[in-house]
Amino acid sequence: MLKLVDSGARSHLPFSPAFIAGELMFVSGQASVDAETGAIIAGSFEEEMRRSIENLRAILEAGGLSLDHVVNVKSYVAEEADLALYNQIYPEYFSEPRPSRSTIVGVLGTKLKFELDCVAYVGATRQQAERIG
Secondary structure, three states, X not given: OEEEEOOOOOOXXXXXXXXXXXXXXXXXEEEOEOOOOOXXXXXXXXXXXXXXXXHHHHHHHHOOOOHHHEEXXXXXXXXXXXXXXHHHHHHXXXXXXXXXXXXXXXXXXXXXXXXXXXXXXXXXXXXXXXXXX
């Protein structure tokens, strides 16, 4: 089964918001952009991070999922100085057990302060996962 999720938050750039392939949903990188037009909305690190996650949430919900279905997150933080705030805000959106995560610093150039993408599991939430070990 392959499904295109083509709503929630959109971009004017040449990529799709998300695809569901079997039991996994792959969501493209979400940044601080207007969900309708894809125009960048500049702000503080916190504002940009929250807007990015809200865009991610909108795409997940368009596909029938929630942030609790996210099993892997890749985050991109422009400035190392923002890592403490990033780690403070992150748990507000991703509860225990948290998704696996990679964070890359210093890769966004000058237009964005934060971006993230994810993989979500269609079949269950993280809270329903069988714990091993």
